[in-house]
Amino acid sequence: MKFFIDTANLAQIQEAQELGVLDGVTTNPSLMAKEGISGDANVKAHYKAICAIVDGDVSAEVIATDYEGMIKEGEELAALDEKIVVKIPMIKAGVKALKYFSDKGIKTNCTLIFSAGQALMAAKAGATYVSPFIGRLDDISTDGLDLIESIRIIFDNYDFGTEILAASVRHPMHIIQCAEIGADVMTGPLSAMEALLKHPLTDIGLAKFLEDHAKANG
Numbered sequence: 001m002k003f004f005i006d007t008a009n010l011a012q013i014q015e016a017q018e019l020g021v022l023d024g025v026t027t028n029p030s031l032m033a034k035e036g037i038s039g040d041a042n043v044k045a046h047y048k049a050i051c052a053i054v055d056g057d058v059s060a061e062v063i064a065t066d067y068e069g070m071i072k073e074g075e076e077l078a079a080l081d082e083k084i085v086v087k088i089p090m091i092k093a094g095v096k097a098l099k100y101f102s103d104k105g106i107k108t109n110c111t112l113i114f115s116a117g118q119a120l121m122a123a124k125a126g127a128t129y130v131s132p133f134i135g136r137l138d139d140i141s142t143d144g145l146d147l148i149e150s151i152r153i154i155f156d157n158y159d160f161g162t163e164i165l166a167a168s169v170r171h172p173m174h175i176i177q178c179a180e181i182g183a184d185v186m187t188g189p190l191s192a193m194e195a196l197l198k199h200p201l202t203d204i205g206l207a208k209f210l211e212d213h214a215k216a217n218g
């Protein structure tokens with residue numbers, strides 16, 4: 001399973017990259033705003049800065065919600081760097097835009113997926129990735145992982161090349177369960193990735209090893 005970091009924070013992206021397990025980045029307009037990035041030129045410069053740090057795909061979301069606007073914005077974003085994946089919302093005009101970009105060989109990430117039907121539509125339109133938001137489903141007392149499971153079955157039934165990008169990941173158990181189900185990618189915060197490597201018995205065991213070594217070596 002690929003690990004994407006879900007942030008527009010350059011320091012965190014750099015830290016995850018240095019950890020050696022990062023396969024890409026996802027951003028959204030809220031995450032860009034959180035970093036105080038505004039204005040077309042600044043937004044584009046920020047995407048370029050992210051691309052300079054990571055080796056893999058970088059999702060950059062369009063703001064337009066009409067077909068022509070999405071095409072114009074998406075083409076501009078895709079021209080910034082070959083790592084850019086145009087992120088498009090799951091709306092009717094978005095499905096048309098997914099098909100357009102797919103025909104042109106430009107990578108896409110269909111965002112705001114909350115049902116298997118939406119994922120199927122995006123896959124049929126040729127999306128590179130679909131992003132089911134599991135944390136936001138959990139927030140409304142619906143098991144987000146059930147959705148990942150259902151999409152996995154559908155995509156496998158028909159050999160869709162579209163990758164399942166489990167999004168809105170909030171904690172390490174989400175990551176483990178997505179891996180068990182067979183999500184192709186997960187995107188989450190650095191804290192959830194780092195939580196995967198922690199275990200109290202590891203800390204206790206290491207402390208004991210170092211203590212015994214110190215005793216033996218004076």
Ligand code: E4P
Pocket residue numbers: 006026027028111131133135136167168169187
């Ligand atoms: C996905 O691409 C989104 O940026 C993201 O995962 C949303 O997560 P949130 O529900 O924690 O905002």
